[in-house]
Amino acid sequence: MSLVSIRDLKKSYGPLDVLKGVSIEVAKGDVVAIIGRSGSGKSTLLRCINGLEDYQSGAIIADGIEVGSFKTNLRELRKHVGMVFQQFNLFPHLTAAGNVMLAPTVVNGASKAEAGALADEMLAKVGLSDKNDSYPSQLSGGQQQRVAIARALAMRPKVLLCDEITSALDPELVNEVLRVVEQLAKEGMTLILVTHEMRFARDVGTKLVFMHYGRVHEEGPPKQLFAAPKTPEFTQFISSIG
Amino acid sequence: MYEFSVWLIVVNLLKAAEWTVILSLIAFVSGGAVGLILLFARTSHVPWLEGVTKVYIEFFQGTPLLMQLFLFFFGVALFGLEVSPWLAAWLALTFWTSAFLTEIWRGCVESLPKGQWEASSSLAMSYIEQMRYVILPQALRIAIPPTVGFSVQVIKGTALASIIGFVEVTKAGTMLNNATFRPFLVYSLVAAIYFCLCYPLSWYAKKLERRLNVAR
Numbered sequence: 001m002s003l004v005s006i007r008d009l010k011k012s013y014g015p016l017d018v019l020k021g022v023s024i025e026v027a028k029g030d031v032v033a034i035i036g037r038s039g040s041g042k043s044t045l046l047r048c049i050n051g052l053e054d055y056q057s058g059a060i061i062a063d064g065i066e067v068g069s070f071k072t073n074l075r076e077l078r079k080h081v082g083m084v085f086q087q088f089n090l091f092p093h094l095t096a097a098g099n100v101m102l103a104p105t106v107v108n109g110a111s112k113a114e115a116g117a118l119a120d121e122m123l124a125k126v127g128l129s130d131k132n133d134s135y136p137s138q139l140s141g142g143q144q145q146r147v148a149i150a151r152a153l154a155m156r157p158k159v160l161l162c163d164e165i166t167s168a169l170d171p172e173l174v175n176e177v178l179r180v181v182e183q184l185a186k187e188g189m190t191l192i193l194v195t196h197e198m199r200f201a202r203d204v205g206t207k208l209v210f211m212h213y214g215r216v217h218e219e220g221p222p223k224q225l226f227a228a229p230k231t232p233e234f235t236q237f238i239s240s241i242g
Numbered sequence: 243m244y245e246f247s248v249w250l251i252v253v254n255l256l257k258a259a260e261w262t263v264i265l266s267l268i269a270f271v272s273g274g275a276v277g278l279i280l281l282f283a284r285t286s287h288v289p290w291l292e293g294v295t296k297v298y299i300e301f302f303q304g305t306p307l308l309m310q311l312f313l314f315f316f317g318v319a320l321f322g323l324e325v326s327p328w329l330a331a332w333l334a335l336t337f338w339t340s341a342f343l344t345e346i347w348r349g350c351v352e353s354l355p356k357g358q359w360e361a362s363s364s365l366a367m368s369y370i371e372q373m374r375y376v377i378l379p380q381a382l383r384i385a386i387p388p389t390v391g392f393s394v395q396v397i398k399g400t401a402l403a404s405i406i407g408f409v410e411v412t413k414a415g416t417m418l419n420n421a422t423f424r425p426f427l428v429y430s431l432v433a434a435i436y437f438c439l440c441y442p443l444s445w446y447a448k449k450l451e452r453r454l455n456v457a458r
Contacts, residue, residue, distance in 0.1 A: 050364055051363075052360055052363060052364065074363075074366075075366050075368060076366075077366075078363065078364055078365065078366035079366045081364075082364065082365075083360075083361075083364035085357060085360065085361060085364075087355075087357050088357075089355070089357035089358060089360060089361035090361075091358065091361070091362075091376055091380075092380065093379045093380050093383075102365070102367075102375055102376075103362075103365035103366060103367060106367060106371050106375055107365065107366045107367055107371070148361075151365070152364070152365070155365060155366065
């Protein structure tokens with residue numbers, strides 16, 4: 001059974017159709033890379049999966065919970081679907097450890113000690129053991145993004161959504177974040193990433209989704225797709241990013 | 243006739259000023275408490291809740307404080323309830339203060355990046371939890387200067403309570419004037435007392451604002 005199942009998803013902002021019937025199945029352990037031009041609806045799709053955006057028709061079932069339906073328990077859903085954002089969105093008034101500990105304590109009722117241990121574990125996982133007490137403003141972009149990953153992981157999500165998580169970083173900081181994500185993929189974490197890092201999508205992804213004007217234009221195993229694009233749009237997209 | 247010395251006028255005014263301070267403090271604290279509750283309602287994204295709060299705020303911001311005092315003082319009496327000037331002044335100032343503070347604080351809450359809401363949402367936090375742990379701690383910092391600044395308005399607002407017979411510094415001024423027939427002297431002293439109460443607050447608000455701008 002799929003961990004995340006997206007069926008004929010349609011969304012529009014007024015007269016503008018952003019998603020025109022998108023269907024994607026994500027199995028446990030999949031690393032799905034969603035690529036496409038800006039405005040193709042890829043970020044919107046990702047945001048629909050944890051209920052940050054609603055949609056008009058179709059269905060998203062994530063970890064057995066239907067997103068966006070009337071009965072959706074968003075809180076229950078979001079405990080299992082983590083998200084990392086392009087702009088990090090760390091809480092500036094809390095330290096790195098404080099950022100990681102907040103949701104486990106507040107939402108899951110973990111004790112200070114449990115949450116503290118969790119913060120140590122997660123920050124170590126992203127290679128920031130020595131930054132527990134640093135505030136976001138004292139960290140580089142790459143470090144901030146890794147704290148954001150640790151923060152999402154602390155909820156022990158079954159799937160992690162990554163929305164262009166390296167797009168706001170200076171080029172030399174991109175790799176430290178990608179390495180962390182790659183490590184997660186190796187450990188079997190289910191990932192859905194919207195990304196512009198084509199090499200990463202090809203080497204780490206188990207599934208590639210090329211979106212074009214609100215539709216899934218091509219999908220399949222990344223290496224195969226990159227080697228032999230089936231549609232002129234995808235061919236053009238690949239060549240445009242060189 | 244008993245002769246009032248300037249000294250006696252000052253002493254009596256200062257005694258009454260105590261009530262100005264007490265009324266201001268109480269109105270500010272209770273107005274702040276009501277304002278905080280309203281802030282939750284006003285930013286809740288629950289349409290009817292936001293609607294009700296909006297009407298409340300529009301009413302108290304869109305009518306003179308004096309009318310509100312009259313409504314509480316005379317209006318409640320229509321229902322056969324005895325309302326003391328003290329209670330009417332307290333209630334009117336509380337509601338009036340809460341309306342303005344809610345709007346000031348809403349501005350602070352809304353000035354925070356949307357990403358803070360999204361990140362905390364994605365971590366399964368409820369609206370109340372988001373406000374408590376993520377939004378308010380950040381909004382508070384921005385809110386302090388305009389809030390302290392507004393406290394000046396509350397102090398000056400208490401002057402109106404004199405009209406419904408609450409004896410604070412303005413009412414005391416009126417009474418002393420009736421006894422001494424020295425309006426210019428008396429009201430100059432009253433004004434001086436208000437200034438001494440308000441100026442330190444304005445000064446402090448400005449200082450806080452400067453410090454906040456530097457910190458950014």
